[in-house]
Amino acid sequence: MRNWITRFRARPAQAQPAPPATLRSDRFRQAREGDWRRLEAIVTAVEKGRLRRLSDADLLDLPVLYRQLASSLAVARETSLDAAALAYLEALAQRAWFITYGPRENFRGWFMGFILGGWSRAVRAIRFDIGIALALMVAGVMAGWMMVAHDPSLYAMLAGQDPQRNPGASAKQLRDTLFGGQDQDALAAFAAYLFGHNAQIAILCFALGFAIGLPSVLLLLQNSGMLGAMLWLFHGKGLLLDFSAWIAIHGTTELFAILLAGAGGIHIGRAIAFPGEFSVMASTAAAGRRTAPVMLGVVLMLLVAGMLEGFARQLIDATPQRLLVGGFMLTFWLVYFFVFGARK
Incomplete structure (x- = not known):
């Protein structure tokens, strides 16, 4: 066993x-x-x-x-x-x-949401910076006007060399540049130059905001100083209203776009300089997310300004009608940004 x-x-x-x-x-x-x-x-x-x-x-x-x-x-x-x-x-x-x-809506749905409230809400979110940018632009216009009024030779430094628009031009020469006259090509070239210049300023105002917003401030002052110098020039020849109407057709949209771009740059600069309880990177990232829709809208505004400059300015050759178009565009942007969807 x-x-x-x-x-x-x-x-x-x-x-x-x-x-x-x-x-x-x-x-x-x-x-x-x-x-x-x-x-x-x-x-x-x-x-x-x-x-x-x-x-x-x-x-x-x-x-x-x-x-x-x-x-x-x-x-x-x-x-x-x-x-x-x-x-x-x-x-x-x-x-x-x-x-x-995944995303809950297609591009069409996103774009409609952006146009019908997303863009205006983003603009209202940086209204404090818009106030700063507006004050800088007004100060730049006043400074440019006073500088050339004190020394007309500074006009070329602020507004550039232009054989047709300078302190020595007669009232008839300046008027011909506003209402076409004998040289439509020169008028179109100057308007195209203004549009390209303003578009460049708008992009740089936003893109350089990371440098604590200082380049944005300087660009706003410089661009507004050029406008102030030109306003002084036409005012001296009794054409201030005509020039304002000429530039208002597309200028109300272009200058508004520059204002928003400059405000976006200032907002980013403030986030870097004064991050508060967050880190600089976190504060900058949050500011970038808030201002990105604003800058996207600025691109759309520049496209609208380009169409106004290319068509409306060519077709409308009278001061009252130009003021009407410019005033309508300014009212439209103000209502859209600060009234439309504000309660919601």
């Missing part, structure tokens, strides 16, 4: 055969395939716009089913799951991610 027990203890235990990999793959799939199929049905219904056919339970379980699928996919990649099943899971995971975490 003892010998039999000894022989039994000495006999090695027989190891159980491991189940084939295919069987493990089948069990893995069978345990989870029901959830996969349900997730696929939900995703397909959403893709086809059949949300009304889904129950509340399906919508609530969508993120849970997606996370379970992602976990299954991770396991499947580490095991011997067949290639066809792995491809199916990867494709389903991509579709489910887009439905669960």
